[in-house]
Amino acid sequence: xxxxxxxxxxxxxxxxxxxxxxxxxxxxxxxxxxxxxxxxxxxxxxxxxxxxxxxxxxxxxxxxxxxxxxxxxxxxxxxxxxxxxxxxxxxxxxxxxxxxxxxxxxxxxxxxxxxxxxxxxxxxxxxxxxxxxxxxxxxxxxxxxxxxxxxxxxxxxxxxxxxxxxxxxxxxxx
Amino acid sequence: xxxxxxxxxxxxxxxxxxxxxxxxxxxxxxxxxxxxxxxxxxxxxxxxxxxxxxxxxxxxxxxxxxxxxxxxxxxxxxxxxxxxxxxxxxxxxxxxxxxxxxxxxxxxxxxxxxxxxxxxxxxxxxxxxxxxxxxxxxxxxxxxxxxxxxxxxxxxxxxxxxxxxxxxxxxxxx
DNA sequence: TTAAACATGAAAGTCGATTTCAAAAGGGTG
DNA sequence: CACCCTTTTGAAATCGACTTTCATGTTTAA
Numbered sequence: 433x434x435x436x437x438x439x440x441x442x443x444x445x446x447x448x449x450x451x452x453x454x455x456x457x458x459x460x461x462x463x464x465x466x467x468x469x470x471x472x473x474x475x476x477x478x479x480x481x482x483x484x485x486x487x488x489x490x491x492x493x494x495x496x497x498x499x500x501x502x503x504x505x506x507x508x509x510x511x512x513x514x515x516x517x518x519x520x521x522x523x524x525x526x527x528x529x530x531x532x533x534x535x536x537x538x539x540x541x542x543x544x545x546x547x548x549x550x551x552x553x554x555x556x557x558x559x560x561x562x563x564x565x566x567x568x569x570x571x572x573x574x575x576x577x578x579x580x581x582x583x584x585x586x587x588x589x590x591x592x593x594x595x596x597x598x599x600x601x602x603x604x605x606x
Numbered sequence: 607x608x609x610x611x612x613x614x615x616x617x618x619x620x621x622x623x624x625x626x627x628x629x630x631x632x633x634x635x636x637x638x639x640x641x642x643x644x645x646x647x648x649x650x651x652x653x654x655x656x657x658x659x660x661x662x663x664x665x666x667x668x669x670x671x672x673x674x675x676x677x678x679x680x681x682x683x684x685x686x687x688x689x690x691x692x693x694x695x696x697x698x699x700x701x702x703x704x705x706x707x708x709x710x711x712x713x714x715x716x717x718x719x720x721x722x723x724x725x726x727x728x729x730x731x732x733x734x735x736x737x738x739x740x741x742x743x744x745x746x747x748x749x750x751x752x753x754x755x756x757x758x759x760x761x762x763x764x765x766x767x768x769x770x771x772x773x774x775x776x777x778x779x780x
Numbered sequence: 781t782t783a784a785a786c787a788t789g790a791a792a793g794t795c796g797a798t799t800t801c802a803a804a805a806g807g808g809t810g
Numbered sequence: 811c812a813c814c815c816t817t818t819t820g821a822a823a824t825c826g827a828c829t830t831t832c833a834t835g836t837t838t839a840a
Binding site: 630631633635636665666667668669670673674692693694 | 785786787788789790791796797798
């Protein structure tokens with residue numbers, strides 16, 4: 433415990449700065465969630481974060497975790513692993529190719545190219561991982577969304593936001 | 607219309623061969639779905655496929671689309687864009703890094719490395735796409751899942767399959 | 781052709797993920 | 811320190827994405 437206090441304080445300090453920079457109130461819950469995020473290896477889901485954070489703050493509610501994650505995502509303090517986590521997406525192109533994913537409208541466009549192949553796979557892979565395929569995922573704003581949102585960063589897209597004709601949908605390349 | 611019939615027949619022929627090779631009955635619905643998949647640009651969701659296919663076969667049901675997609679996925683006729691589409695996953699590492707994703711247990715492991723950067727972004731990108739970040743997604747079987755499933759290909763994983771302690775879960779790197 | 785095996789459609793069901801809401805508590809600014 | 815606005819809570823409601831069911835219709839293999 434004693435050993436952690438230095439890094440914990442450093443984390444707390446950087447968290448406070450992040451909050452101020454992003455005009456977020458510094459609350460105990462947010463601080464605990466932030467620390468959990470920074471200390472959890474891998475790519476935790478909201479439920480996993482909730483489970484961990486509850487050990488420290490048993491009164492924490494799942495709703496708070498979701499809201500805090502949204503705040504952090506919006507502020508760019510953390511990222512989503514993938515902007516297209518909502519539902520199954522089919523890919524009929526079995527060749528190696530890459531994906532341009534719009535973080536706003538979630539459209540996915542292919543780029544054929546396997547120049548990446550030789551570089552990507554030399555070394556670095558842990559022993560035992562059996563590679564089936566790989567793709568470079570390039571996340572950003574497609575031309576239309578870039579035009580719509582202008583220079584401003586897009587806010588974190590919500591699930592289902594694009595399912596009807598309304599909103600920022602614009603018949604992407606699906 | 608006339609112009610398409612040649613490629614349509616070719617598609618139909620390859621579809622029949624795929625079905626025979628995979629011991630799938632050749633049905634009209636499957637054929638229509640297959641053609642839709644091959645003709646739809648991008649990476650359609652089941653709903654989008656359903657919407658398109660309905661134009662041709664109004665009686666088609668969403669359940670059939672799902673069942674057919676599963677058959678196709680199982681047979682390797684198409685792929686999932688990403689094996690981790692189930693729910694939000696948080697990534698607190700804002701540096702460029704890559705993801706090793708297990709197609710069986712859906713664990714995600716980071717690999718730090720930006721050797722890919724210079725190659726990936728030269729040329730190829732369509733005009734107007736505003737890149738925010740990129741990551742090489744390497745899909746395959748992690749060591750444990752590779753050991754469990756042996757040489758056999760893993761069947762298409764189902765949602766929620768790994769959420770409890772049971773099944774093939776083995777406390778991945780979350 | 782014909783029977784067994786398999787596929788389909790419509791509707792209801794499941795289920796995890798996420799949001800809502802009203803009340804209570806907590807920050808931050810003056 | 812006071813006051814107002816933002817946050818947190820906890821439970822319930824919602825949502826969206828699939829899945830199951832089962833009676834009926836097709837496909838296939840012999």
